[in-house]
Amino acid sequence: xxxxxxxxxxxxxxxxxxxxxxxxxxxxxxxxxxxxxxxxxxxxxxxxxxxxxxxxxxxxxxxxxxxxxxxxxxxxxxxxxxxxxxxxxxxxxxxxxxxxxxxxxxxxxxxxxxxxxxxxxxxxxxxxxxxxxxxxxxxxxxxxxxxxxxxxxxxxxxxxxxxxxxxxxxxxxxxxxxxxxxxxxxxxxxxxxxxxxxxxxxxxxxxxxxxxxxxxxxxxxxxxxxxxxxxxxxxxxxxxxxxxxxxxxxxxxxxxxxxxxxxxxxxxxxxxxxxxxxxxxxxxxxxxxxxxxxxxxxxxxxxxxxxxxxxxxxxxxxxxxxxxxxxxxxxx
Amino acid sequence: xxxxxxxxxxxxxxxxxxxxxxxxxxxxxxxxxxxxxxxxxxxxxxxxxxxxxxxxxxxxxxxxxxxxxxxxxxxxxxxxxxxxxxxxxxxxxxxxxxxxxxxxxxxxxxxxxxxxxxxxxxxxxxxxxxxxxxxxxxxxxxxxxxxxxxxxxxxxxxxxxxxxxxxxxxxxxxxxxxxxxxxxxxxxxxxxxxxxxxxxxxxxxxxxxxxxxxxxxxxxxxxxxxxxxxxxxxxxxxxxxxxxxxxxxxxxxxxxxxxxxxxxxxxxxxxxxxxxxxxxxxxxxxxxxxxxxxxxxxxxxxxxxxxxxxxxxxxxxxxxxxxxxxxxxxxx
Numbered sequence: 001x002x003x004x005x006x007x008x009x010x011x012x013x014x015x016x017x018x019x020x021x022x023x024x025x026x027x028x029x030x031x032x033x034x035x036x037x038x039x040x041x042x043x044x045x046x047x048x049x050x051x052x053x054x055x056x057x058x059x060x061x062x063x064x065x066x067x068x069x070x071x072x073x074x075x076x077x078x079x080x081x082x083x084x085x086x087x088x089x090x091x092x093x094x095x096x097x098x099x100x101x102x103x104x105x106x107x108x109x110x111x112x113x114x115x116x117x118x119x120x121x122x123x124x125x126x127x128x129x130x131x132x133x134x135x136x137x138x139x140x141x142x143x144x145x146x147x148x149x150x151x152x153x154x155x156x157x158x159x160x161x162x163x164x165x166x167x168x169x170x171x172x173x174x175x176x177x178x179x180x181x182x183x184x185x186x187x188x189x190x191x192x193x194x195x196x197x198x199x200x201x202x203x204x205x206x207x208x209x210x211x212x213x214x215x216x217x218x219x220x221x222x223x224x225x226x227x228x229x230x231x232x233x234x235x236x237x238x239x240x241x242x243x244x245x246x247x248x249x250x251x252x253x254x255x256x257x258x259x260x261x262x263x264x265x266x267x268x269x270x271x272x273x274x275x276x277x278x279x280x281x282x283x284x285x286x287x288x289x290x291x292x293x294x295x296x297x298x299x300x301x302x303x304x305x306x307x308x309x310x311x312x313x314x315x316x317x318x319x320x321x322x323x324x325x326x327x328x329x330x331x332x
Numbered sequence: 333x334x335x336x337x338x339x340x341x342x343x344x345x346x347x348x349x350x351x352x353x354x355x356x357x358x359x360x361x362x363x364x365x366x367x368x369x370x371x372x373x374x375x376x377x378x379x380x381x382x383x384x385x386x387x388x389x390x391x392x393x394x395x396x397x398x399x400x401x402x403x404x405x406x407x408x409x410x411x412x413x414x415x416x417x418x419x420x421x422x423x424x425x426x427x428x429x430x431x432x433x434x435x436x437x438x439x440x441x442x443x444x445x446x447x448x449x450x451x452x453x454x455x456x457x458x459x460x461x462x463x464x465x466x467x468x469x470x471x472x473x474x475x476x477x478x479x480x481x482x483x484x485x486x487x488x489x490x491x492x493x494x495x496x497x498x499x500x501x502x503x504x505x506x507x508x509x510x511x512x513x514x515x516x517x518x519x520x521x522x523x524x525x526x527x528x529x530x531x532x533x534x535x536x537x538x539x540x541x542x543x544x545x546x547x548x549x550x551x552x553x554x555x556x557x558x559x560x561x562x563x564x565x566x567x568x569x570x571x572x573x574x575x576x577x578x579x580x581x582x583x584x585x586x587x588x589x590x591x592x593x594x595x596x597x598x599x600x601x602x603x604x605x606x607x608x609x610x611x612x613x614x615x616x617x618x619x620x621x622x623x624x625x626x627x628x629x630x631x632x633x634x635x636x637x638x639x640x641x642x643x644x645x646x647x648x649x650x651x652x653x654x655x656x657x658x659x660x661x662x663x664x
Contacts, residue, residue, distance in 0.1 A: 063538075137578055181538070190579070191582070198392075204392060204583075205581065205583050206513070206538075206581045206582055206583065207538075212579060216571075217571035217572075217575060217597055217601075224574065224597065226574060226578055233579075239548075240549075242549050243548075243549060246469055246558055247544065247565075248580060249537065250522070250523070250537030250538055250540060251536075251538065265556065272555055
């Protein structure tokens, strides 16, 4: 009897396995047009997951890191976290009557973002401090969630969390189906991403690396809280990306995905490891369906990175040519 | 045909499931004596993993955090990382002839640890800087691995990585078998732990939170490296533990394990969350098989934490009474 059960188990698992293999035989990246970029992703995944291959990578070491802004979701006309901050300034302005006379808030409230940001880094810091600090981590999480549920992008009028790239969602899912752990490594705020990235990208909070402000442990009515302080902790951009990866992950990724010069060090760090490595740049070339920008953009500039990608043979995705669609279909 | 296969699959999976349940029916914590402490762990795990239970916790939220020194491995006669630093001072002393005249190194090299540490925090910082900084992350990893392979504890003469607590290894494995992600949250150096915790505890590097020094991204012969700097980055102790958990994990644990006042804030933060929570203190009560210390110890002091544990009904493990054995059997 026992042997029969065992045989049934092996038989059935064999079928399940065959079914999965068949599913993988179908196109894992349906929103990608056939071409070099798509093929390079599939070739890499097959190489590192084929146990007979000299390039086989054990599952524990299959770490893939993704930039967020401009790589997994859009970043125009400005970083979405900045648009969040501007929305927050408007929302809490009634509690700050002094802002009517005080820059950068006065200009912001008049709708003149350009004048507000003319104050440069100091103005930015004022805005970030006013909108991101001075509350507990739980309060901030709720603010981000509420914003995600209600805010709309100024030109597409879609929720920001629907302005994610369908082809990249497929890459995330394809990698995970092949035993990869997918991490976000973004210049954006770590606590600005965590409330929604699990739902939207399938990436759990513990696999998010980002910029942060300092927090302070405190007791309020006998209950411990973490209070967000108006003090920078870490900038997860450029040189900061390998540092953030080392701090949070402690292993070198085997694959990294970015779209700007801010990701260059992450791609360098990734590809400098021994054995098979994969680096990909999303190149924003589609002015009609998304935006077209690279070497001269102040947001998501891709200049040195593009040269290095071409020189080193990294994959460069031409959004216009390589992607069948940009965003997932709108939710009802 | 399809329906038959489906029925076979369900039937077989049902058997597999039943088999797993039966395996769990056997003792998951064989090195624990029966008693309140052991029962409290099992009760908690069964409560949060029973889908019909009002206390059910979805797998994604099953986060358990463990202190390392004195909770997963021993910490006497001093923290093992300090013993590592002392070993390193001796190993690299030939490259530093000036140390023969310079404290704290001069005393250390004479074997007088007490005199060396009389210089307090400044002396400690000198030792840490000399032994932990000024090399790349990869070089440091190799140093730690080599030390782990060769160094011996001064009284037991065992490799340090064998001075781990067998009953706690069982708790780690038991939690993981029940869908928990197990994290280390230690005051020890994050890069001092990562080279060996995966092999010894089954905890991957990306699930280690610890203290750290700063690193700097640099190019050496066209190859990117991270250089360890003589500058403190983060102290993952006391108030720092909830902060480190928030930074690295971004979710509140449902279970936390510690042994000292340095873990108190982690246990407070964990148990203050909504729903079922579990907190456990390992109490060092076994002077014969290990060490006995608590309220008056300079290493791993457990004083306020013990009071709070008793007041709040947290589990307090009496090592002498609750554990059948301390360390795993020596490897041949």
